[in-house]
Amino acid sequence: MEYGFLSILPPIVAIVLALRTKQVYIALLFGIWFSWFIIAGWNPLKGTLAMIEAMVNVFQSQGNTRTIIFSALVGALLIFIQYSRGVEGFINIIAKRLIKLENKKSGYAKIMVQILATLTGVLLFVETSISSLTVGTLYRPIFDKLKIPREKLAYIADSSSAPSSILIPFNAWGAFIMGLLLTQGIDKPFTVMIASIKYNFYPLLAIGILFFIILSKKDFGLMKKAEKRTKETGLLMNEGSKPMVSDEVTSFPPKEGIPAKAYNMIVPLLVMVFMMPINLIYTGWDAVKNATSFLNHASQAIGEGSGSSSVLYAVIAAILVAISMYTIQGILKPKEAVNLTLKGISELMPLALLMLLAFAIGDACKVLDTGNYIANSTESWLSPELLPAVVFLVSSFIAFSTGTSWGTFAIMLAISIPMANIHAADITIVVAATLGGGIFGDHCSPISDTSIISSMASASDHIDHVKTQLPYALLGGVITLLMYLVLGFTI
Numbered sequence: 001m002e003y004g005f006l007s008i009l010p011p012i013v014a015i016v017l018a019l020r021t022k023q024v025y026i027a028l029l030f031g032i033w034f035s036w037f038i039i040a041g042w043n044p045l046k047g048t049l050a051m052i053e054a055m056v057n058v059f060q061s062q063g064n065t066r067t068i069i070f071s072a073l074v075g076a077l078l079i080f081i082q083y084s085r086g087v088e089g090f091i092n093i094i095a096k097r098l099i100k101l102e103n104k105k106s107g108y109a110k111i112m113v114q115i116l117a118t119l120t121g122v123l124l125f126v127e128t129s130i131s132s133l134t135v136g137t138l139y140r141p142i143f144d145k146l147k148i149p150r151e152k153l154a155y156i157a158d159s160s161s162a163p164s165s166i167l168i169p170f171n172a173w174g175a176f177i178m179g180l181l182l183t184q185g186i187d188k189p190f191t192v193m194i195a196s197i198k199y200n201f202y203p204l205l206a207i208g209i210l211f212f213i214i215l216s217k218k219d220f221g222l223m224k225k226a227e228k229r230t231k232e233t234g235l236l237m238n239e240g241s242k243p244m245v246s247d248e249v250t251s252f253p254p255k256e257g258i259p260a261k262a263y264n265m266i267v268p269l270l271v272m273v274f275m276m277p278i279n280l281i282y283t284g285w286d287a288v289k290n291a292t293s294f295l296n297h298a299s300q301a302i303g304e305g306s307g308s309s310s311v312l313y314a315v316i317a318a319i320l321v322a323i324s325m326y327t328i329q330g331i332l333k334p335k336e337a338v339n340l341t342l343k344g345i346s347e348l349m350p351l352a353l354l355m356l357l358a359f360a361i362g363d364a365c366k367v368l369d370t371g372n373y374i375a376n377s378t379e380s381w382l383s384p385e386l387l388p389a390v391v392f393l394v395s396s397f398i399a400f401s402t403g404t405s406w407g408t409f410a411i412m413l414a415i416s417i418p419m420a421n422i423h424a425a426d427i428t429i430v431v432a433a434t435l436g437g438g439i440f441g442d443h444c445s446p447i448s449d450t451s452i453i454s455s456m457a458s459a460s461d462h463i464d465h466v467k468t469q470l471p472y473a474l475l476g477g478v479i480t481l482l483m484y485l486v487l488g489f490t491i
Contacts (some may be wrong), residue, residue: 121159129453139153150464263398282301355452385489
């Protein structure tokens with residue numbers, strides 16, 4: 001059945017409700033119900049029952065289930081590093097160096113720590129969840145100490161993760177995109193993907209704007225108000241805001257009578273980061289058929305590996321290493337380890353629920369065929385000159401409506417590449433516009449899983465994060481759109 005214009009109403013209603021009411025759970029739940037209400041032929045009882053079944057069916061996807069479990073287990077890791085006084089030890093070391101920098105030049109410490117956080121996010125291009133989580137967890141105590149608003153940390157975590165993963169595609173993102181290009185008859189997908197990077201303007205601009213904002217201290221929009229609030233009142237968040245992680249996790253009381261050692265925080269986080277590529281190799285190893293050497297086999301395996309399995313295995317490995325370290329040091333006993341794990345999981349249940357709702361509305365959009373409706377509505381009036389700009393806009397709207405860049409890539413590459421062939425347009429520019437649009441829409445959407453994890457890791461109010469990041473994302477999006485228009489009429 002074709003739903004036409006109705007297919008875009010539920011996600012848009014959910015997004016508007018989330019932004020207006022700040023009740024993201026209720027907004028998503030209503031969006032899911034509204035979707036199934038339409039699908040069930042406007043029958044409220046059938047629509048309600050279908051919504052319940054659809055939320056249960058989220059767990060039929062192994063990838064969804066792994067991501068939700070990962071989201072819950074992160075709470076255990078956060079509590080462990082708090083309890084071991086690892087966070088305190090890390091703060092002490094960084095604070096000493098920042099004091100020296102501050103003595104040389106006032107305000108320099110704030111700039112340096114934001115640059116460090118951004119570089120950390122970019123360097124962890126292997127997986128966006130790991131990148132956002134590590135940046136938020138590692139730097140939140142330092143940002144709090146220097147009185148930098150939580151919204152700024154969430155912005156840095158979000159805007160340094162997905163853009164770097166798409167620009168340095170030696171990861172699961174690259175493998176996924178190459179697979180999609182192959183299905184569209186592209187003989188050399190890797191070559192096309194690499195050639196498209198120079199035209200992928202939005203991720204480049206997102207990182208460039210981030211560095212400019214940090215170095216120039218020229219914040220604008222709601223982020224400027226957040227900076228002013230923190231400077232004048234010391235409040236890290238707006239009054240009445242609710243962080244994605246409770247104080248039980250971010251300020252969990254450490255064990256008394258033990259020294260504060262930074263490695264109790266750094267080692268588990270490094271284990272999580274380094275286990276990510278290892279797990280990608282492991283999960284993708286058997287899928288490689290024509291390897292010429294061990295290194296070639298490993299590099300191909302990274303591209304074939306499962307991102308959701310890899311992040312789940314990585315966080316479990318980090319938790320096990322943390323428990324082992326703290327047990328050896330006499331910090332932790334088996335019963336304490338179990339209790340802290342359960343405590344951490346329980347505190348992140350709201351995040352796991354939010355991920356469930358985000359996946360459920362994405363699945364509902366698939367049934368409504370939201371993406372294809374948006375994409376197909378452009379075919380009748382599209383010209384070759386406008387193609388890159390329109391592809392960027394359509395990809396952006398799909399990602400904004402569904403909250404997923406990967407889902408957008410899957411929908412749009414199947415449409416934009418044939419359109420490029422019909423109009424004899426440059427494939428690399430069209431691919432770049434498709435990918436960049438997916439990242440831009442994802443950055444603007446309150447139902448994006450990447451944005452949700454960034455808010456969680458930074459302990460920021462999620463809607464505050466979306467609203468403060470939006471002006472920067474829109475600036476990059478508008479400049480990108482103009483660049484594609486110029487490119488379309490000059491090439």
